[in-house]
Amino acid sequence: MRIVHFSDPHAGGGAEDFFAYFDKRAVGVFNYKFRRQFRHDLTKLSRAVEYILDAKPDVAVCTGDLTSTGQPGEFEKVRPILAPLRDSGIPLLYLPGNHDCYVKRAKCVGAVREMTAYLSKDDYRFTDLPLQREYANVEFLLLNTSRPSNLLCSWGFVDKRDAKWVGNVCEEPKNTPRILLSHYPMIEEHPILRMRHRLFGQKRILELMNKKKIDLSLCGHVHKPYLKVDSTGRGECCAGSVSRNGSMVEIDYSPETDQFTFRTVTL
Ligand SMILES: [Fe+2]
Numbered sequence: 001m002r003i004v005h006f007s008d009p010h011a012g013g014g015a016e017d018f019f020a021y022f023d024k025r026a027v028g029v030f031n032y033k034f035r036r037q038f039r040h041d042l043t044k045l046s047r048a049v050e051y052i053l054d055a056k057p058d059v060a061v062c063t064g065d066l067t068s069t070g071q072p073g074e075f076e077k078v079r080p081i082l083a084p085l086r087d088s089g090i091p092l093l094y095l096p097g098n099h100d101c102y103v104k105r106a107k108c109v110g111a112v113r114e115m116t117a118y119l120s121k122d123d124y125r126f127t128d129l130p131l132q133r134e135y136a137n138v139e140f141l142l143l144n145t146s147r148p149s150n151l152l153c154s155w156g157f158v159d160k161r162d163a164k165w166v167g168n169v170c171e172e173p174k175n176t177p178r179i180l181l182s183h184y185p186m187i188e189e190h191p192i193l194r195m196r197h198r199l200f201g202q203k204r205i206l207e208l209m210n211k212k213k214i215d216l217s218l219c220g221h222v223h224k225p226y227l228k229v230d231s232t233g234r235g236e237c238c239a240g241s242v243s244r245n246g247s248m249v250e251i252d253y254s255p256e257t258d259q260f261t262f263r264t265v266t267l
């Protein structure tokens with residue numbers, strides 16, 4: 001069973017309406033114009049798609065931050081790049097990032113919802129999350145931890161209802177590996193240092209990971225890829241930013257050895 005996991009392409013652009021100068025998008029657009037556009041290269045996302053189409057994994061996973069401020073025009077920049085993958089027959093599991101859920105403005109909320117339905121070919125909608133899927137005898141838990149937060153912070157939240165849902169799913173007998181997909185890392189080793197960018201409410205999920213009720217967490221948000229796994233490959237894998245580092249991860253699960261193995265793909 002093979003998964004290819006990529007994250008955080010961060011397409012961007014200018015303010016798309018007058019109100020964008022007066023909400024959090026002003027910060028995000030400024031950040032994009034003076035910093036992000038020089039660091040993120042969307043041609044690497046195109047190369048990632050070409051690689052995946054060639055590798056034909058059982059599942060492709062994108063853990064969010066397609067955009068910089070969640071404006072419709074930014075989603076439109078990634079749509080034609082991801083379209084061949086979306087139409088390839090390889091299941092594409094997309095979880096929104098905090099930059100895709102940047103503000104509460106109706107057109108931006110509508111854009112992330114439309115993109116979620118589009119990429120899943122209407123298999124699931126933004127409002128269906130959290131949800132469970134199974135491909136090639138591996139179970140996936142799709143969890144949305146992203147929502148608009150204040151001007152200076154990029155906080156994520158596992159809300160109580162979703163934590164309870166994960167707990168209930170994990171109480172069921174487990175015969176196949178179980179992988180949690182979310183934009184935010186569950187493991188936070190520097191909660192104080194990373195206070196502005198961290199996730200809240202994941203305590204129950206960490207307990208389930210420690211008990212191996214959840215085998216693996218796949219995430220993005222942190223733009224440098226990392227692997228925090230034990231000798232069987234159980235733990236957490238962050239794909240990093242595909243457009244910044246040109247990195248993504250190929251993950252294999254072998255039922256014979258009950259092991260996950262990881263390979264970083266450099267684009
Ligand atoms: Fe990001």
Ligand SMILES: [Fe+2]
Nearest residue numbers: 065097098221
């Ligand atoms: Fe993020």
